[in-house]
Amino acid sequence: MSRLRTFTILSLLVFVLASIFIYPNFNTKLPAWWKYAFPDNRLNLGLDLKGGISIVLGVDEEKVLPVIFNEEETRIRDDLILNKILIRGTNISSNGIKILFFDKKSLIDAKKIIKIDSIEENLENLYLLIKIDDKKLNDRKILLLRQVKDILNNRIDQFGVVESSIQLASNDRILVQIPGVGESQRSRILKIISKTALLEFKPVIQEASTEQLLFSKFGKDKIGTEFIIYESPDSESDSYLITKFYTPLLGSSIKDAYVAYDQLNRPYVAFSLDSKGTEVFSKMTQDNIGKKIAVVLDGKVKSAPTVQDQIFGRGSISGNYTFDDANDLAIILKSGSLPIPIKILQEKTIGPSLGEDSINRGKISMLFASLMIFVFMFIYYKKLGLVCDLALFFNIFTIFGLLSLFGVTLTFPGIAGLVLTLGMAVDGNIIIYERIKEEIAKGKEKAIAIDVGFEKSLSTILDANITTLIAALCLFSLGDGPIKGFALTLCVGIFSTIFSNVIFTRVVTRGFLKKEGVKI
Helix, strand or coil: CHHHHHHHHHHHHHHHHHHHHHHHHCCCCCCCCHHHHCCCCCCEECHHHHCEEEEEEEECHHHHHHHHHHHHHHHHHHHHHHCCCCCCEEEEECCEEEEECCCHHHHHHHHHHCCCCCEEEECCCCEEEECCCHHHHHHHHHHHHHHHHHHHHHHHHHCCCCCCEEEEEECCEEEEEEECCCHHHHHHHHHHHHCCCCEEEEECCEEECCHHHHHHHHCCCCECCCEEEEECCCCCCCEEEEECCCCCEEHHHEEEEEEEECCCCCEEEEEEECHHHHHHHHHHHHHCCCCEEEEEECCEEEECCECCCCCCCEEEECCCCCHHHHHHHHHHHHHCCCCCCEEEEEEEEECHHHHHHHHHHHHHHHHHHHHHHHHHHHHHHCHHHHHHHHHHHHHHHHHHHHHHHCCCEECHHHHHHHHHHHHHHHHHHHHHHHHHHHHHHCCCCHHHHHHHHHHHHHHHHHHHHHHHHHHHHHHHHHCCCHHHHHHHHHHHHHHHHHHHHHHHHHHHHHHHHCCCCCCC
16 A cells, blocks of 8 residues: 555656646746746757758868868977977978978987878978878868867857757768748858858968969969969959968957948958967968968958058958848857858758648647547446546656656657557556456456556566667667657657556556446
8 A cells, every 4th residue: 555655646746747847838938936946948849840941061072171181280280399399391282291390300200209100201301291091081070070060059059049950960961950940031041051151361472463473473283282362352453372271370269259340330340369369360460561461261362451560369351241241250250160161962941831731740640549549448448448548648748748848859750759659558558457357357356456467567568668668769879860859759758658557557547446346
C-alpha cells in the first residue's frame, strides 16, 4: 500500500509539472514572476510546419587556401620570433609558404622548430618552402566552417530572428533553417547570410590607369598566382595591384563598428580594433606612409586612402552607403566577419500555407490514431480499456510537457514519432492486462493479480522500450534534420511511456479493480 501511495503522489506530481510546462504555450503574456519560479520555454514549430526558408551554404574553395596559408604563416613566424630566430621575410604563394633567412644557421635552427613534415630547403638561396598536406588543409577547413556557423548564428540573433537552426551538413556545407520568415523578411535574411563581410586591409603595390600597364610591368605569370588586380572605387585610377595571398590585417580584429557621418553628412562605417589588430594596423600604416592601403570587402575595394601618418586602433569604411546599408554592415562586422567566403548553393522557401497543411494532417493523423486505439481498447478490455485510454491521454500530456520544458522544435517527422509512441504505449498496457488476466485465471485475488501482472510484465516492457531507445539514440546522433526530429520525440515518448505504463497505469488500474463487477 505504501508503494501504491508513492506511485499516486508521483503521478500527481508529474501531471502538475507537465501542466506548468505546457502553460506558456497557451499564454504568451506570462506574469513577470513566472520566469523566476517556472520555465517559460515553449514548443516551437519547425520549418515544415511553420513555413520559412532553408538555405544551403558552401565554401568558396578558391578563397579558402589563401586564408589557411596566411594563418599558418603567422603561426610559423610567431614561433620563430619566440625562439629568437631572425628571418629576412616571408612570401606566400600557391606553392606554399617561403621563409627567407639571413644565414644557414638560422635556416637549420628554424627547420628543427617548424613541426611540419613537408619542408623543402634551399641552402644556396637561404629559404625554406613549407607545404601543407591535404589532411591538414581539410581539418583547417572544417574548423573555419565551424567558426562561420557560430558567426552566422550571432548575426541572425542580433537581427532579432529567433528559432533559427544553423548546423554543419557535411565537411563543406552549412544548413540554415529559419522558421516563420515571411516574404517581406526573406530578401533581408538572404542578404544577411550571403554577406561574407570578409574584410581585408592590404597595402597597394602599384596603381595604374589600365590593367595592361600592370601586366607589362609585373608579368602575366605572377598576376593571378601571386598578385591580383582590383578595380578602383573612384575615378583617380582604374586598377590596383595587390598581393593575393598575404593579408596583414583581417576584419576578425574589429572590436566595435558603428555608423558615422562625414562633413557632407554622408554615412560611413567607423570601426575600432582589438589590441592585436591595433598593433598590426599601426605597424602597417607606419610602413606605408605616403602610400595607399586598400580596404577590401568581399573581394571589392571599398576605399584606398593614402596614409598620411601612423594610425593606431581606429579606421573607417566609406562608400555610397545609405543609413540602412551602413547600419547593416556595422552590425555584421561587429558580430563577426566570416573567416572565409561562402556562397548560397540552394535556397528553398516554404510558405505558411504548406506548413499549416502539414499541421492539419498531423492533427488528423494523431486524432485518428488515438480514436482507433480508444475504440479498440474499450471493445477488447471493456471498462479497463478506459484505463488504458486515460493512461494514453496522460502519456501524451506528459510528452508535450517535456517537449515544452526543453523548448523542442517540433517537425512533421516529430509528429510521426509521437504517433508511433501511441502504439508503443498501448502495446505496454496490453502486455500488462494479458498478464493480469492470466494470474486471475489461476485463481489469484485481483489485488495480488495486479501486483504480479505488473511485476512480471516489467522486464518485457523495459526490454522493448530500451531496445527502441537505443535505435532512437543512434538515429539522433548519426542522423540530421528531420531524422533528428523523429528520434528526439521518440526518445521523449519512450521515457514518458515507461512512466505511464509502470506507475500511472498501476495506480488507475488498482482504483478500477477495487470495484466489484469490473471484468478483464
